Amino acid sequence: MSNERIDALRKAVDTNPDDVLLRLVLAESLVTAEQVEEALDQYVVLLDKDGLPEDQFVPVGELAAANGRLALLRSLLETARQKGVVEGTGRLQQLVDTMISERSGVKIKVGPEEQTPFEADTLKETTTFDQVGGMEEIKRVIHRMVILPLSRPELYEKYGRKSGGGVLLYGPPGCGKTLLARATAGECGLPFINVRIEDVMDPYMGVSERNLHAVFERARANSPCVLFLDELDALAFARHKHGGSEARRLVDVLLQELDAIGSDNDGLLVLAATNAPWDVDEAMLRPGRFDRVIFVPPPDEPARADILSVLVKDVPATGLDLKALAGQTPMFSGADLRALIERGVDRVIDEALANGGEPPLGMHHLADVLGAVKPSTLDWLHRARSYIEFANQSERYDDVAAYLKSRDVRRRLNRDSKS
Numbered sequence: 001m002s003n004e005r006i007d008a009l010r011k012a013v014d015t016n017p018d019d020v021l022l023r024l025v026l027a028e029s030l031v032t033a034e035q036v037e038e039a040l041d042q043y044v045v046l047l048d049k050d051g052l053p054e055d056q057f058v059p060v061g062e063l064a065a066a067n068g069r070l071a072l073l074r075s076l077l078e079t080a081r082q083k084g085v086v087e088g089t090g091r092l093q094q095l096v097d098t099m100i101s102e103r104s105g106v107k108i109k110v111g112p113e114e115q116t117p118f119e120a121d122t123l124k125e126t127t128t129f130d131q132v133g134g135m136e137e138i139k140r141v142i143h144r145m146v147i148l149p150l151s152r153p154e155l156y157e158k159y160g161r162k163s164g165g166g167v168l169l170y171g172p173p174g175c176g177k178t179l180l181a182r183a184t185a186g187e188c189g190l191p192f193i194n195v196r197i198e199d200v201m202d203p204y205m206g207v208s209e210r211n212l213h214a215v216f217e218r219a220r221a222n223s224p225c226v227l228f229l230d231e232l233d234a235l236a237f238a239r240h241k242h243g244g245s246e247a248r249r250l251v252d253v254l255l256q257e258l259d260a261i262g263s264d265n266d267g268l269l270v271l272a273a274t275n276a277p278w279d280v281d282e283a284m285l286r287p288g289r290f291d292r293v294i295f296v297p298p299p300d301e302p303a304r305a306d307i308l309s310v311l312v313k314d315v316p317a318t319g320l321d322l323k324a325l326a327g328q329t330p331m332f333s334g335a336d337l338r339a340l341i342e343r344g345v346d347r348v349i350d351e352a353l354a355n356g357g358e359p360p361l362g363m364h365h366l367a368d369v370l371g372a373v374k375p376s377t378l379d380w381l382h383r384a385r386s387y388i389e390f391a392n393q394s395e396r397y398d399d400v401a402a403y404l405k406s407r408d409v410r411r412r413l414n415r416d417s418k419s
């Protein structure tokens with residue numbers, strides 16, 4: 001694009017500062033014209049105005065990283081997390097980590113490494129339960145429901161107990177569903193295939209069904225392995241049943257594939273996760289399909305201390321009182337705790353850049369940033385509460401109901417509704 005046209009675009013953006021589409025065109029033209037710094041400035045504004053399309057997060061992140069724009073990169077990551085943009089969050093995290101360690105010369109790793117899906121397809125998953133903080137009860141349940149039947153099939157045969165069927169994990173965002181699924185594969189010593197909604201959905205007639213079938217084919221080819229369907233509600237949306245036949249067919253394909261498990265899907269363990277179990281088609285939850293449904297609640301206080309210790313394991317630190325910190329972070333999800341530690345580490349890095357040396361992470365760094373990180377589980381819990389109250393489906397969600405009735409949670413939610 002010629003300089004005149006870019007000038008004209010600049011003027012247009014100046015007069016219509018809230019027109020994000022126009023600004024997006026300007027930013028893209030600037031990139032093409034290799035005026036990258038200015039382009040990145042425009043992306044900062046776009047992000048601020050919530051005008052950056054989600055599929056642009058990673059490309060803009062790469063550009064920001066290549067040009068040393070850490071602040072932009074961090075806001076991209078944070079926004080992606082808040083919006084729940086799963087695709088690319090891992091990549092953005094990687095970019096931030098690399099940039100930080102390059103800058104400070106200090107190698108800092110927070111928590112277990114994120115892995116990109118598909119890459120590690122046929123490799124055995126290396127995440128284990130050790131890397132999942134807290135959740136002792138859930139780990140036990142998974143051990144009994146999933147790991148034991150796989151490792152001791154003869155025991156189950158003897159008692160005539162079928163070990164087939166999938167497990168559906170549900171709960172508020174960021175509380176470790178995906179991590180837990182991965183670790184389950186790791187505990188079984190199996191490869192982990194992570195299927196996300198973007199890998200399947202396609203606007204063209206019939207393509208989504210074919211994609212979904214291909215996913216199961218690939219899993220079968222790699223079996224024994226764990227196939228993980230993230231965002232099951234989107235794949236198997238209940239209202240599809242009454243909606244268009246196109247969407248209905250996708251649910252049918254999924255049902256067929258699940259029903260084949262146990263007959264010819266041997267060695268294929270299917271796990272799924274959702275934030276919205278009430279949106280999952282009922283047919284999905286029948287025996288032999290996702291008949292084991294596990295609530296993954298926000299971590300309680302000891303679990304938070306445990307998660308924090310996992311998160312700071314490789315961070316140079318001194319005098320951290322993780323118990324105290326766990327007490328100060330009620331209703332924080334694992335992801336919120338991770339954000340807290342990352343912000344603390346950012347403080348340390350700022351300090352290292354300003355004064356040199358390699359200062360360790362201390363309580364004062366974390367105290368400084370504690371006010372800036374808010375628990376992200378409350379919205380979900382409010383929604384779950386009204387669902388359970390009004391939809392009269394409490395039986396299936398007994399675990400959630402019990403959790404919501406516990407004193408601390410009730411108080412916290414009531415306080416939250418009033419404010």
Ligand SMILES: Nc1ncnc2c1ncn2[C@@H]1O[C@H](COP(=O)(O)OP(=O)(O)OP(=O)(O)O)[C@@H](O)[C@H]1O
Pocket residue numbers: 084111112131132133134135171172173174175176177178179180273274275299307310333334335336338
């Ligand atoms: N129990 C935990 N132990 C250690 N880290 C945790 C734990 N729970 C969450 N985290 C951290 O939070 C991040 C987000 O967790 P994860 O992606 O598993 O959540 P999720 O429940 O799948 O969320 P979503 O519903 O948004 O998909 C993890 O990558 C990990 O860093």
Ligand SMILES: [Mg+2]
Pocket residue numbers: 177178179230273
């Ligand atoms: Mg997840």
